[in-house]
Amino acid sequence: MLNHLLTTNELKVEEIYQILADAKRFAEGMEWRPEQATFAANLFFEASTRTKSSFEVAERKLGLEVIPFEVATSSVQKGETLYDTVKTLEAIGVHAVVIRHGQDRYFDELVGKVDIPIINGGDGCGHHPTQSLLDLMTIYQEFGRFAGLKIAIVGDIRHSRVARSNADVLTRLGAEVCFSGPREWYDASFNLAQYQPIDEVIEDSDVVMLLRVQHERHSLKGNFSASDYHQHYGLTIEREKRMKSGSIIMHPAPVNRNVEIADSLVECSRSRIFKQMQNGVYVRMAVIKRSLESLKGGFHNETAYQKRLLRSV
Amino acid sequence: MLNHLLTTNELKVEEIYQILADAKRFAEGMEWRPEQATFAANLFFEASTRTKSSFEVAERKLGLEVIPFEVATSSVQKGETLYDTVKTLEAIGVHAVVIRHGQDRYFDELVGKVDIPIINGGDGCGHHPTQSLLDLMTIYQEFGRFAGLKIAIVGDIRHSRVARSNADVLTRLGAEVCFSGPREWYDASFNLAQYQPIDEVIEDSDVVMLLRVQHERHSLKGNFSASDYHQHYGLTIEREKRMKSGSIIMHPAPVNRNVEIADSLVECSRSRIFKQMQNGVYVRMAVIKRSLESLKGGFHNETAYQKRLLRSV
Amino acid sequence: MLNHLLTTNELKVEEIYQILADAKRFAEGMEWRPEQATFAANLFFEASTRTKSSFEVAERKLGLEVIPFEVATSSVQKGETLYDTVKTLEAIGVHAVVIRHGQDRYFDELVGKVDIPIINGGDGCGHHPTQSLLDLMTIYQEFGRFAGLKIAIVGDIRHSRVARSNADVLTRLGAEVCFSGPREWYDASFNLAQYQPIDEVIEDSDVVMLLRVQHERHSLKGNFSASDYHQHYGLTIEREKRMKSGSIIMHPAPVNRNVEIADSLVECSRSRIFKQMQNGVYVRMAVIKRSLESLKGGFHNETAYQKRLLRSV
Structure with missing residues (x-):
């Protein structure tokens, strides 16, 4: 099962402590990198320095390739839905997405329908x-x-x-x-x-x-x-x-x-x-690690979805 | 001679099959990387999620360094021409550019005058x-x-x-x-x-x-x-x-x-x-490979143009 | 002491010749990379193709990770000061910042207060x-x-x-x-x-x-x-x-x-x-090298500031 990170409410206490423990290890210098070339994308539909840069540093420290995504120059301008945008990124080989969006619980239209983990970078007045x-x-x-x-x-x-x-x-x-x-x-x-x-x-x-x-x-x-x-x-x-x-x-x-x-x-x-802010990077490294590990099994350069597409080749 | 990719019309049938064959190999896991540190830039003068991200993933999978270029914050705002923009990127060491532009056949003012391959990411209502x-x-x-x-x-x-x-x-x-x-x-x-x-x-x-x-x-x-x-x-x-x-x-x-x-x-x-969309990444990898290989000979960190500039050092 | 690069006026003649000598070496193929994973950010508050791309190429050639920073989508839109923006980047692990800003001597509010080098990419009508x-x-x-x-x-x-x-x-x-x-x-x-x-x-x-x-x-x-x-x-x-x-x-x-x-x-x-333009990349490589070397001692993944924050862990 995919480890999204949507709200803290749905994290069990043990999960919270696991994330904090990993974050502490990262702060102490632990190195962890996925075995394969791994792609992430940060979809920020609202202004942010701190959160976006923090995720970006976290992703790079984990050795991920980060695909730039600027809302202002994306097909969202042509009316593309969030679902189609994420599905597109998934199809081209992105393994995890971080999303900040002004709509409360924007992720409800994604979970269960996409095969890559969603990490919530803030939704509406709801969760962060x-x-x-x-x-x-x-x-x-x-x-x-x-x-x-x-x-x-x-x-x-x-x-x-x-x-x-x-x-x-x-x-x-x-x-x-x-x-x-x-x-x-x-x-x-x-x-x-x-x-x-x-x-x-x-x-x-x-x-x-x-x-x-x-x-x-x-x-x-x-x-x-x-x-x-x-x-x-x-x-x-x-x-x-x-x-x-x-x-x-x-x-x-x-x-x-x-x-x-x-x-x-x-x-x-x-x-x-x-x-x-400094801790933010380590926590995000821990959260991304947790999400990527949940791709395990299906995680050899292609996501489950990618593999399904490939099968018909 | 440089292998630009401008329109399909000017690709011979054998060239098309060669690109498709390479794309298939990439889909099957082929690894190919240029021998030297290689820089690409994606110049998108029109909104795009799919094409831009797809090129970006393709470039990263080939190990290229991708130089961000945002039209909104570039000197194009000061009236710089497309030719001067590309020539600038060439002078600072970019080895290949992908361009999407609203003007039909924008590339006619570049081909023969620049020494790096142009890959057409879409022009006007013309070609893609x-x-x-x-x-x-x-x-x-x-x-x-x-x-x-x-x-x-x-x-x-x-x-x-x-x-x-x-x-x-x-x-x-x-x-x-x-x-x-x-x-x-x-x-x-x-x-x-x-x-x-x-x-x-x-x-x-x-x-x-x-x-x-x-x-x-x-x-x-x-x-x-x-x-x-x-x-x-x-x-x-x-x-x-x-x-x-x-x-x-x-x-x-x-x-x-x-x-x-x-x-x-x-x-x-x-x-x-x-x-x-998934195939788009593999096709773009094949196209970029084809373009970079046409730099061969002159392709040791510096393009022919770079070398000419350096010669007078 | 940190080697900022603020104006040429405050560079001694020997320092200028040192930078030019390093730039020449880079033009001739010298390789130099910091020993640790190193992060840079380019904060361009004014439009620029040449300078921004040139710094970006220089940073990548030195093996740096470059954190994207777009003013239009940053917290500067929420009224954040330049000082807080730079301090934030420092806290999340950025080792050097390049800044272009419309205000003359914007750097006067930063120097002595931040623990990472500032490289002036142009201020007001003042210096470049x-x-x-x-x-x-x-x-x-x-x-x-x-x-x-x-x-x-x-x-x-x-x-x-x-x-x-x-x-x-x-x-x-x-x-x-x-x-x-x-x-x-x-x-x-x-x-x-x-x-x-x-x-x-x-x-x-x-x-x-x-x-x-x-x-x-x-x-x-x-x-x-x-x-x-x-x-x-x-x-x-x-x-x-x-x-x-x-x-x-x-x-x-x-x-x-x-x-x-x-x-x-x-x-x-x-x-x-x-x-x-070509020389610009080599000169910027030399300038960045000079700044990063001034972090030496405190420069093991964390800046002096980062270490001070960590000490209280």
Whole structure:
């Protein structure tokens, strides 16, 4: 069976630990490469530096050939569906695809119909599993456990790809999760975690996980200016001083400096923001390895699909 | 002499069979790589997923370094001519270029003036030789011959890059070609092939080669809706049932589902649509090999042109 | 200390000769590759064929993995700063970045704050050091010295990235530099070089270095048409005949044919225009080598920064 990576919700706890263990090995210098020439393609239907480059570095470190795919110059411009695009890449010999797409659960129209693994690089406001996994890796590196930790997720929880799925997976792993930020962005549907005001939550949390205010998705102006946001809900220099000893700051980036977090704290000693990015490469190497290994058997230069096509030659 | 690939018309029959033979060897696992580090560039002045990715995979499978070239961010934006662009790539060490360009026979201003092979990835409404060759490969795989086959080319023959050149080459190889689709798109200039209505032609054709309705190039609306087109000229579920035993369906893709062909037929047992894409990679490997081999002699990291420049060092 | 390449002004004369010597060795076939898998990224915030492709070829010839970065699809679209973009690339494992950016001295906000070398691929109207270096290489190849040469820099000296910095470096190396072109584009601030009308200057110059009229940056129309420009300030067929014996023509390209230079002179025997492009690859290989070597010590797959992040694992 193919190991797609679609959401963290459908990963079992053991699978999560396996991925984290492999990511750690990659961070420590493990080399792993598929036995045959292997092709990957990254289909990014939305802007991204971090995620796309991170996958690209991960793929190259595994020795994969990465086929460039630019939406702007592709047949998607001629109205081609996502299914036909992926099927095309499969037919020409691509072994795995990473997809970021603005539509929630875009992958539902692919799974079971394509014969290569799909790795979700972010869908709509829904899921971003490699971001969740790199967050987990960063926390585990720091504390060596999840049980008993208190994790505050602060900010734009309504539009965040990761807020709900991180809350879900952290709870499953034994941590206590708490949401903070503007009260009006929290509602009863967030049943996994309680709401606490920022000034309370920073004092006893082990991890303060800030979320990006999505200027692209909704306007701050209706409610408050960037500087208002920073004053009321952001991690100010003053608030950082009241953080629990040994606690850390995380942020998926790109950071809006002086909005979610004071400019000078982005690279302070508590901050793991750039470390998260570094971990992202190792987590993605682990995820890609897991997907490629699930091709095993059928994986000699041709996918199962390729072989089926070849059979009729 | 340089082996460009410009049009199928100028390929001799023996050359065609040589390319198909090499493509078959590549499909069967043949490895061939140039002896030196070799650079290619793909210049696509029009949108394309299939052709561009297919060339990219073919190039990588041959071990080439592929230099990214995006028209949108190139000096073409500053008004640079195609000739100067190619000459630049040649000067910096590119050994072969693949070009898709909207202008008919764009390559006439290059051939004889540049010292690296040009591989035509499609020009205007004119030619698309690697598409023709992959069609030939697919037909030959199926029937082991061209002589005596009846091939129906159905649809937008007026705007198709491949209709006329496929008709020409298939006729030269001994097949009988017949055009179908809207009567008004056929005119006396198509002297290579007769017109037959779709309901007749599907009954005795060995290959039903559907063409894409080019929404980009002309509007259907003047004449008929997409659903009208499907009813009158498309391969419906009903028509497929009347196809000759052993006959196959082809389409260069991207497919307009339920226009040229019923959605459920795209991957039916007669369909070779995704197989055509798979064959495209092998045909392109064969074509690139043929071009690079024509650099032989002068082909030690530097092209003839590079060497001439170097001589004055 | 990191060897950035920011401007030619800050390169010592010995450093320039070292780069030219390495470039010559690369032109003669020297192989040099970093010992570990090495990643580079090219951040081009402005259109470019020549410079970007040239860096890309140079990087591949040195065995680097090049991470694609397209501004249009990056988080720069979400307002990310240049600093955060470079820091991100550093965190994910990129060892060197090449940047072209429209802002003068964009690199001032990076140097001292990032731990990977920055190679300036052109900033604002300011500097374009690899262009200067390839010009120097081309002149040195031809004459074996700089001292005593007379170099005319002709044309759009006001908007040119290279006019002032070339004048500076050539003077330091012992050549005499003279500006020509429209008198009104020359002003007292060009204290390094005298002004001379084109018809005088071509007669005794060893090098006639034409500059591109930047249609993008200012309109010719206020002053003169393209054909007026050619007649009054361009290298016409007639003027070329009066050039000194053994003298050469240079142009950074892309050329506006029949504006700065008559169409038929672009590839005449005096022209080194395409040779400059060829030299550009070798000069860039030398510059990248110099930058990567400055990572030595800390350069085992991880940069100093990467290692610092890893230490806390």
